Amino acid sequence: MNRAKIGIVDDEVGMRDALVALLTENHFNPVPMESSADFLVIRKSVDFDLVLIDLQLKGESGLELAMNIRRNSDLPIVMLTGRGDETDKIVGLEIGADDYLLKPFNPRELIARIRAVLRRYGKSTAMSLPSPVSDQETALGRLVVDRVNKIVSTQDGIVVPxxxxxxxxxxxxxxxxxxxxxxxxxxxxxxxxxxxxxxxxxxxxxxxxxxxxxxxxxxxxxxxxxxxxxxxxxxxxxxxxx
Missing domain, CATH: 1.10.10.10 (Winged helix-like DNA-binding domain superfamily/Winged helix DNA-binding domain)
Known part of the structure; x- marks a missing residue:
């Protein structure tokens, strides 16, 4: 089964490792990178389905990378940041990012949002889902209950509080x-x-x-x-x- 290839652009090694583990566990194929330069090189040989970009990369802005990507392709983009600046969120979405999540984030919410963005782009979520729900989840009509992390969300990734x-x-x-x-x-x-x-x-x-x-x-x-x-x-x- 082909797994969706998810690029991870984050200069914090701990965060990259955590995201690799999370995405692998949820049946994605993660590709970790430290900088925009790494992404531009690796992208020549890897056909990504979606990319996660940290807004605050060391010595550069994740927004610039997102703008560069959007100028040349329709690759799905999800922005990650530890800064709660509403202006950055608006700018990120205006330049073409598909979603935006603040650190620290709930792992289940990130996975749900990635799947929702992939669906909006017409990419098969079967690539990242071995079944309608995983062993730790319970389907409930239009909702999914993650009983390990105690989260209820819609099939489109919206968390129900x-x-x-x-x-x-x-x-x-x-x-x-x-x-x-x-x-x-x-x-x-x-x-x-x-x-x-x-x-x-x-x-x-x-x-x-x-x-x-x-x-x-x-x-x-x-x-x-x-x-x-x-x-x-x-x-x-x-x-x-x-």
């Missing part, structure tokens, strides 16, 4: 698919004081979680109510329930 309680509730349901779970068990799982919060705490959490993971929260496909019994997390399409 969950509170700690919301994620713990989702994780609890994922371990018990198609099983009706009483409210008291859910309350015990999130550590609530049963005499203080009672059922309403769970109802509020369920409502908030539905808004984030269901296409139509008022007609949930996955997180359904069983009146008088509790809640059930339906893995298939068995009709909606309130």
């Amino acid at each position: 969950l509170t700690n309680a919301e994620y713990r509730l989702l994780d609890f349901f994922l371990d018990r698919p198609n099983e009706v779970i009483p409210r008291v068990d859910l309350l015990a799982e999130i550590g609530s004081d049963l005499t203080r919060y009672m059922d309403r705490t769970i109802d509020v959490l369920i409502l908030r979680l539905r808004r984030k993971i269901e296409e139509n929260p008022s007609k949930p496909v996955h997180l359904q109510t069983r009146r008088g019994q509790g809640y059930i997390f339906v893995t298939g399409n068995e009709g909606s329930g309130y």
